[in-house]
Amino acid sequence: MRLARYMGYRLVTALPVIFGIIVLNFLLIHLAPGDAASVLAGESGAATPEYMDALRHKFGLDQSLGMQFLTYVSNMAHFNLGYSYRNDADVSSLIFERLGPTSLLMLTAFGTAVALGIILGLVAATGRNSWRDNIISLISLVAYATPGFWLGLMMIVIFSIGLGWLPTSGFDTVGAGHEGWAEVWDVARHLVMPAVSLALFYLALYARLMRASVLEQTGMDYVTTARAKGQTERRIMTGHVLRNALLPIVTIAGVQAGNLIGGSIVVETVFGWPGIGTLAFNALQSRDLNLLLAIFFMSACLIVIINLAVDVIYVMLDPRMEI
Amino acid sequence: MWQGFARFARNRMALFGAAVLLCLLLLVVLTPVIYPDDPFKLAGPALQPPGGSFLLGTDTLGRDVAAEIAYGARTSLIVGVGATLAAIVIGAVAGGVAGYYRGMTETVLMRITEFFQTIPAFIFALLIVAILSPSVSSEIIAIAAVSWPSIARLVRGEFVSLGGREFVQACAGLGASDARIIFNHMLPNCASSIIAVGSLLIGTAILLEAGLAFLGLGDPNVMSWGLIISAGRAVLRSAWWICTFPGVAILLTVLGINLIGDGLNEALNPRLRER
Numbered sequence: 001m002r003l004a005r006y007m008g009y010r011l012v013t014a015l016p017v018i019f020g021i022i023v024l025n026f027l028l029i030h031l032a033p034g035d036a037a038s039v040l041a042g043e044s045g046a047a048t049p050e051y052m053d054a055l056r057h058k059f060g061l062d063q064s065l066g067m068q069f070l071t072y073v074s075n076m077a078h079f080n081l082g083y084s085y086r087n088d089a090d091v092s093s094l095i096f097e098r099l100g101p102t103s104l105l106m107l108t109a110f111g112t113a114v115a116l117g118i119i120l121g122l123v124a125a126t127g128r129n130s131w132r133d134n135i136i137s138l139i140s141l142v143a144y145a146t147p148g149f150w151l152g153l154m155m156i157v158i159f160s161i162g163l164g165w166l167p168t169s170g171f172d173t174v175g176a177g178h179e180g181w182a183e184v185w186d187v188a189r190h191l192v193m194p195a196v197s198l199a200l201f202y203l204a205l206y207a208r209l210m211r212a213s214v215l216e217q218t219g220m221d222y223v224t225t226a227r228a229k230g231q232t233e234r235r236i237m238t239g240h241v242l243r244n245a246l247l248p249i250v251t252i253a254g255v256q257a258g259n260l261i262g263g264s265i266v267v268e269t270v271f272g273w274p275g276i277g278t279l280a281f282n283a284l285q286s287r288d289l290n291l292l293l294a295i296f297f298m299s300a301c302l303i304v305i306i307n308l309a310v311d312v313i314y315v316m317l318d319p320r321m322e323i
Numbered sequence: 324m325w326q327g328f329a330r331f332a333r334n335r336m337a338l339f340g341a342a343v344l345l346c347l348l349l350l351v352v353l354t355p356v357i358y359p360d361d362p363f364k365l366a367g368p369a370l371q372p373p374g375g376s377f378l379l380g381t382d383t384l385g386r387d388v389a390a391e392i393a394y395g396a397r398t399s400l401i402v403g404v405g406a407t408l409a410a411i412v413i414g415a416v417a418g419g420v421a422g423y424y425r426g427m428t429e430t431v432l433m434r435i436t437e438f439f440q441t442i443p444a445f446i447f448a449l450l451i452v453a454i455l456s457p458s459v460s461s462e463i464i465a466i467a468a469v470s471w472p473s474i475a476r477l478v479r480g481e482f483v484s485l486g487g488r489e490f491v492q493a494c495a496g497l498g499a500s501d502a503r504i505i506f507n508h509m510l511p512n513c514a515s516s517i518i519a520v521g522s523l524l525i526g527t528a529i530l531l532e533a534g535l536a537f538l539g540l541g542d543p544n545v546m547s548w549g550l551i552i553s554a555g556r557a558v559l560r561s562a563w564w565i566c567t568f569p570g571v572a573i574l575l576t577v578l579g580i581n582l583i584g585d586g587l588n589e590a591l592n593p594r595l596r597e598r
Contacts, residue, residue, distance in 0.1 A: 020438045032454045145526065145577035147533050150552060150570035157563045255440070262445020266534050270556075280446065284453060284538060292450055299443045307441065 003315065010311055014304045021300045022076045025293045026069055032289060081294040084283075091294045095276060101171055102275030104187075105268070106260055108195040113202035114253060118246070120203070121210020126237065128215065136211075140204035148263050152197035152270040159193065166193055169272035194271040198263050202256060209252055213245040220244075247318055254310030258303040330590040337586020343579030351397045358390035362546045373564045380564040382555060388565055392572050394546040399576065402462050402547075403529040409467035410528075411521050414474025415513075419505045421475070422482025429479070436475045444469035448531060452540040459542045462535055466528045477520055481513040515591035523584035526577040533573050548573050 063071075075081075081091040124136040160168040167173065172186045217223065218241055226236045261276075268277030276295060283291040331337055365385045373380040379388040421432035448465040455461035485491060494504045535541060536549025543550075548569040555565025 016434070017438055017441055021442060024442070028450055028454055141578060141581065142574070145530075145574050145581055147530055147537075147570065147573055149534065149537050150566070150573065153552065153556065153559060153566045154570065156559060157567070161560055161563075258441065258443040259445065261443045262448075265445065265449070266537060269538065280449070281538060284449065284540070287453065289450075289453060292446075292453060296443065296446045296450055299446060300441070303441060303443060 003312070006315060007308070007312060010308050014308060017304050018301060019073075021297055022073055025076075025297055026072050028293065029072075029289075076297065081297070082290045084288055084291045087282075087288075087291070091291055094279060094291070095294060095298050098274065098276045098279050100275075101273055102264060102268070102277065105191065105194055105198065105273055105275060106264055108191060109198035109264075110202070110253075110257075110260060112195060113199040114206055114249070116199075117203045117206025118210050118249065120207040122214055122237075122242070122245075124207065124211045125214035125218070133211075136207060140207045143200045143204035144208075146200065147266075148197045148201060149266040149270050151200060152193060152267055155193045155197065156270075166190075169270075171274050190271075190273075194267050194273050197270070198260070198267045201263070202260065205256070206249060206253075209249055210245065213248050214241060217241045217245045243317075247314070250310060250314055250317065254307050257306040257310075258299070261299045261302070328590065331586045334586040334589065336582050337590075340579040340582025340584075340586065343575055344583060347396055347400070347576055347579070350393055351400060354393040354397065358387070358393055360390070362386065362390045362394040363544075372562075373568075379568045380562070382551070382562070382565045383558055388551070388568055391546050391551050392548065392569055395548040395551060395569060396572065396576070398459065398541075398545055398547040399529050399532060399573070402459060402466065402532040403525045403580075405463040406466035406470060406528040406532075407521050407524045409463060410470035410524060411474050411517060413467065414471040415478050415510060415517065417471070418475035418478030418480075419482055419510060422479040422486065423501065423505050423509065425483075425486075432475075433479065436472045436479075439469070440472040440476075445531070445534065448535060449538065449540065452535055457540045457542055459545055462532055462541065465535070466531050469531070470524050470528060473520065473524070474517065477516055478510075478513055481516055482509055485509050485512055519584065519588040519591045522587050523581060526580040526584065529573065529577055529580070 079092050081095075083089075084091050084094055087094055120136050120140075124133040127133050155166075156168050159166045167190050170190055172178065172183065172190060178186045222240060223236060226240055227233075231239075264275065265277035265280050267273070268275050269281040272278065276299070280292060280295050282288075283295070363386065367377060367381050367385055367387070371377050371381040371385075373388075377387050377389065379392065382388055382391070417432050417436060421429040421436075448469050451465035451468055452461045455464065491504060491509065494508050499508075532541070532547065533549040533552075536547045537553045538549075539553060541547045541550050551569040552566045555562065555569075559566055
């Protein structure tokens with residue numbers, strides 16, 4: 001019951017963020033050089049004059065700035081994200097079509113990064129300053145400095161072109177007509193390299209965080225107490241330290257969700273993964289600003305939802321949290 | 324702070340980072356001497372593999388990849404340092420004002436800061452560059468726009484803890500103006516934290532710049548590492564070197580800067596030293 005009330009409260013506090021993004025989008029449209037209608041039409045010049053007039057009317061561009069803003073807010077609130085001339089489709093349906101592949105890629109990368117990061121961080125912290133710790137630190141330092149798109153290209157050179165183990169791009173083998181498990185295997189083979197390119201940076205981040213978090217927890221009084229009771233080191237680690245050390249990871253994981261969406265744009269572009277990232281890249285190439293703005297709006301909404309989920313998970317994990 | 328630099332000098336990893344960065348700076352300074360020609364100009368036959376008369380080979384248009392990388396280094400550093408400085412200015416003002424005045428001002432400013440931290444940074448940067456039209460200055464503006472919140476939060480935190488200290492109260496008691504207290508007395512006290520966090524921001528900014536240029540949002544008339552990789556992508560199958568070497572340059576540069584940043588963090592932030 002209290003949890004439900006907390007969720008309601010957090011939902012209300014999330015609304016200003018959504019509203020802020022709408023305001024930001026509105027400002028960006030008017031910041032763009034030229035007529036706002038040409039921004040909304042996507043390709044400036046390619047749209048017919050009738051369509052531009054219809055747009056001007058629909059978005060109230062023939063009215064005062066205040067009225068324009070109200071119209072824009074109402075359109076966004078109804079998910080009227082506009083029409084993409086270049087793609088000849090509704091923007092919202094374009095985005096929803098691409099949601100599946102992007103979610104698959106992001107969840108795989110995110111899951112791998114969190115799971116492996118936690119394990120590596122734990123291994124590094126338990127053998128502090130040992131060779132294990134040094135190797136893990138070195139790997140995470142390098143991973144931290146590697147651009148994801150370049151890593152992807154290098155993997156293509158080695159694993160696709162050189163060794164011929166993995167396909168270079170796409171979601172599945174076109175025209176192969178796989179079904180059932182064969183299709184799953186096919187997609188998985190296409191998924192490996194994009195997921196690794198996207199995950200590596202975050203893996204390094206979580207490994208570093210986890211290491212610091214575990215080291216901080218091992219200095220706590222409750223660990224001394226547990227040790228004094230005669231508990232084994234293994235039991236102290238798994239039963240006491242691990243669970244407390246995970247809390248900061250949950251918080252940061254929520255914060256990083258937004259960056260993961262940005263990272264997926266470059267990675268999807270490299271691998272031709274048919275997700276929102278490729279859509280954003282194509283929108284960029286054709287200067288379809290309205291589509292880009294809609295992707296920005298949708299991903300920001302997604303992040304707000306993820307942050308809400310993280311907050312709720314946090315409250316459930318940590319009974320000390322006052323809600 | 325000078326004690327801090329002595330501690331920094333004892334950190335071998337940080338010194339390695341400093342050495343890498345020094346080499347890069349040397350390269351940037353010497354570029355006009357080693358490669359006096361425009362990097363966009365044709366230098367030899369196209370797609371020469373590395374090792375021949377061209378150290379790192381040539382690209383699809385017969386341009387010298389080594390020269391391109393040398394000129395790209397300048398772009399990366401200009402954007403990285405420029406965006407970080409801009410982010411520090413915005414962040415220090417926002418965080419300083421919030422931490423000094425507290426109350427409603429603080430709530431509003433910090434809400435705005437949190438908002439900018441929540442929105443997807445890379446897409447926001449893409450949008451800004453796309454709208455301002457691709458150029459070095461729009462890249463700097465875009466990267467600064469997504470990097471300032473961390474500085475603002477840091478400065479605000481420092482200001483809140485400095486707020487009650489005697490020297491601040493003494494200044495106020497002597498009738499110093501708010502601006503004078505904020506900029507002449509309190510901000511210098513945060514300098515070491517800002518330097519430590521800011522140095523790490525340069526690395527992130529260079530990575531962001533590479534990503535933007537890779538997506539075609541860099542200045543088309545200015546050589547940059549992301550641009551070389553993006554152009555070399557089409558011939559990845561036959562000419563691996565075009566994409567490989569600029570990436571190595573990015574990796575080494577960001578690694579070097581991050582190592583320096585870590586070293587500065589350890590040396591200048593006493594609270595972190597135990598870890």
